[in-house]
Amino acid sequence: MGKRRWETPVMVVCRRSGQMLLVATTEEALNMLLTAWPVSTGKAFFQALQACADVDSGLRTPHEARDCFIAAAREAGIPIEAALTG
Structure with a gap:
């Protein structure tokens, strides 16, 4: 799978560690x-x-893919920080 970089990354908060993870590609x-x-x-x-x-x-x-990933995070109750893109 190619990297398929997103225009705006999504920050995901790991519940177990509290660590912020940056998701910037479809991969x-x-x-x-x-x-x-x-x-x-x-x-x-x-x-x-x-x-x-x-x-x-x-x-x-x-x-x-980014929009669907954000929807999945919301569905699972995973804290995210995602700027809107056009």
């Missing part, structure tokens, strides 16, 4: 969803997984 988002996400259920979670995979195959844009 980083997919990796976090697959390996460090606190839940593996929910409509937004599955949409984010699909959107990240679709970016690599050219079916979706990195911006769409």
Whole structure:
């Protein structure tokens, strides 16, 4: 999967450590969803997984993957800091 850099990164707060993690690419988002996400259920979670995979195959844009990642974080109750992009 290509890096597919986002125009504006998303800061995610890890609940266990309190550490702020910067997610700046579709690849980083997919990796976090697959390996460090606190839940593996929910409509937004599955949409984010699909959107990240679709970016690599050219079916979706990195911006769409970012929006889906933010929705999944909100669904899971994960604190984030994300500036809006155009």
